[in-house]
Amino acid sequence: MDNGENLIRQVYAAREDMREADRLIGAYMPFIRAETARWLKRPPVEGHDDELSIAMIAFHEAICGYSRMRGAFLKYAAMLIRSRLIDYHRQEKRHESLVSLDTPSEKDDTPIGELITDGRDHSEELAVREATRAEIEELGRNMQEFGVSLSDVADNCPKQKRTLNACQRAVRYAKEHPELLEDFLRTKRLPITKLAVGSGVEKKTLERHRSYMAALLLIYTNGYEIIRGHLAQVMREVTS
Template identity: 30%
Template sequence: METFDEDPYVLLHKARAGDRHAREEFTRRFTPFVLRVASESVGRYVALGQDDESSIALMAFNEAIDQYDPGQETNFLTFAETVIKRRLIDYLRRETRRRQREFLISPEKTEEGYPDSFPVSLQERQAVEIFNRQQEASERKEEIALFKKRLEEFGISLPDLARSSPRHKSARRRAMEAARILAEEDSLRESFLRHKMLPLKELEIRTRFSRKTLERHRRYIIAIALIYVDEFPYLKEYLKETDSTVERG
C-alpha cells in the first residue's frame, strides 16, 4: 500500500491500527524529530545507528504511537517527546549505576583469576560521589521541567500550585488521599487524563469528601495525582517524605 504521500496523522491512525508499512513511514518521517529530542535530553549530538540513545529514543517513539490517545487534547509530538525523555532518563540512570559499579569494582585478571574487587583511593571515591551528585542534580532538573510541562497541560503553573497548596496538615492529608484514589482507580484515572480535569462527582463518592473541599484543592490534587501516575521518581520520593510527615502530625 502506498503511504508516502499520506497525511502524517492518517499514517499515525493506520500505525495504531496495526499497519506495519504506515508505522515504518511515520517513524521515518519523524526520525529527525526523535534524534533532536534525544540530543537535547542527553546534552550532545545523537547519531542514528551510532549511539545507543538513538535506539532507545526510536523505541520510545514507537511506544508513544501505541500509547497515544487521540481523544486527549495533547498533540502527539508533545506526548512523544515526553515519552522519549522519560525513557532516556531511565536509560541514563541505569548506565550511571552500571558505570559506578564498574568504577568501584573493576575485575583485573591475575594468575589466580578475577578478584572480586580492588582497593579504591579516597580521591576516586570522592570523584564518584561528586559525579553522582551532579548526575542527580541534572536528573532532578529534567524531572521538574517535565512535571512543569505536564502541569501546563492541565492549565496549572508552578506558581499557581505553590499558592494553592493546602496550608493545614489535615487538608493536605485529605487532598493526598483524594489524589491517590484518583491515580489508582482505573475509571477515575482514565477520565482524569482524557478530559484534563477532576471527575468531581465520582471522586466525591469515592472519597466522601465534599465537592467544595475537592474544588478548593483542585490544583494540588491534580499535581499529586500526576506524580503518582507518571514516572517522576524524585517527586515520588518527596511525596513519601511528605506523607510520613503528615501522618506523624
C-alpha cells in the first residue's frame, strides 16, 4: 500500500518534470517489457521490436493521463499499453501485404533494403542531419535562457487548428516587425500586448500559449535556417 502511494507520488512528480518522467520510465522498463512480452507472447527485442517503443509511449501517456480516480497506476498503465499495442497492430495490418526491407533477398541473405538504391545521397543526408542536430541543440540552449524547455513547448502547443493559426499570425506579424524580435531577445520577455494589438490575435490566446510563442519567436530570430526551412512552406501557405 505504502509502495503504491509512493509510486503515485512519483507519477504526479513525473507529470511536472520531464526528467522525473524519464527516470520513472527507466525504472519501470522491466514492467513495460513484461507487458509487451505478454502481448507479443515472446520477449521483445530491444532496438528491433517497434512494439516496445509503443509500450513505452503508452506508459508515458499513462503518466500524463493518470489520476487517483483511475485506480492503481500499474493496472492503468498495463491497460493503456495493451490498448495502444492493439491499435498499433491494427494500423500495421494495413501494410501486411508489403514486403519488409529486412526480408532476405533471394540470392543471398542480404536484406533487400540494402540492395535498393533510393537515389539519395546518404553522406549528404547525414551531413544535413548533423547540421540540423547542431541547430536544434543550439535552440535548446537558447530556450533554456528563456526558461522554456522543448517538453514545455510540446505541452503548451495549441491543439486546435484555429488557435494554431492565430499563433502563427502573431509570429508572422513579429517577423514583419524585426524590432519586436530584437525587443524580445533583449528583454527576454514576450511583447504580448504589441503582438496582440498588431496581429489582431486575442491577448488571452497568446498568454495561454506563452512557451510555444517563445519557441517560435526564437526560431524566427537569427540562425535556425534548417528549422525555419522545415516550417517555411506552411508559413507561406497560411499567408497566401
